[in-house]
Amino acid sequence: DINSISFGGSDGTLLASGGDDDTVRIWDTRSGKQLMVLFGHRRNVNSVAFNSDGTVLASCDNTTAIIWDPITGEELAVIPAPKGLHETDDNFRFRSVSFTPDGHLVFGTNEHMLVWDTQENAWHYLERGGPVRLVCQSDNLLLAAVSQVELSFHPSWRAVSTQNYE
Numbered sequence: 692d693i694n695s696i697s698f699g700g701s702d703g704t705l706l707a708s709g710g711d712d713d714t715v716r717i718w719d720t721r722s723g724k725q726l727m728v729l730f731g732h733r734r735n736v737n738s739v740a741f742n743s744d745g746t747v748l749a750s751c752d753n754t755t756a757i758i759w760d761p762i763t764g765e766e767l768a769v770i771p772a773p774k775g776l777h778e779t780d781d782n783f784r785f786r787s788v789s790f791t792p793d794g795h796l797v798f799g800t801n802e803h804m805l806v807w808d809t810q811e812n813a814w815h816y817l818e819r820g821g822p823v824r825l826v827c828q829s830d831n832l833l834l835a836a837v838s839q840v841e842l843s844f845h846p847s848w849r850a851v852s853t854q855n856y857e
Contacts, residue, residue, distance in 0.1 A: 707739065
């Protein structure tokens with residue numbers, strides 16, 4: 692099964708998909724042909740997302756995010772879930788990932804949102820109180836988080852009550 696798709700590439704002609712076969716696949720939208728298969732996840736890929744200019748791709752499984760170069764397929768970074776969260780919570784998992792316009796990563800999880808600050812290489816924990824199934828970020832810094840029955844908007848992830856999470 693395919694769990695997530697995202698359009699990207701500097702000219703918008705790439706499509707990334709993540710699925711139950713633990714892979715990320717890159718497709719050419721003009722021809723419909725698969726360009727490459729990216730291996731690195733050990734579990735189902737729950738979500739994929741391109742950054743705002745389409746030149747960097749993020750993917751996540753339950754407890755790991757990987758940053759890719761979508762042109763070469765090179766693995767640029769591996770980001771494990773925050774220490775303590777997935778070890779102490781058997782239900783923990785990354786459900787979705789999205790880039791902010793300034794290049795940070797926002798993750799929806801089973802209980803809250805997490806932000807990976809790419810400048811500080813640090814986690815920020817955003818209290819939510821329920822499953823966050825989908826996160827997305829627009830160019831004008833509006834963050835939408837969807838739980839089972841709620842849709843919420845914020846001027847940016849920095850405007851939500853945050854704390855550093857070690």
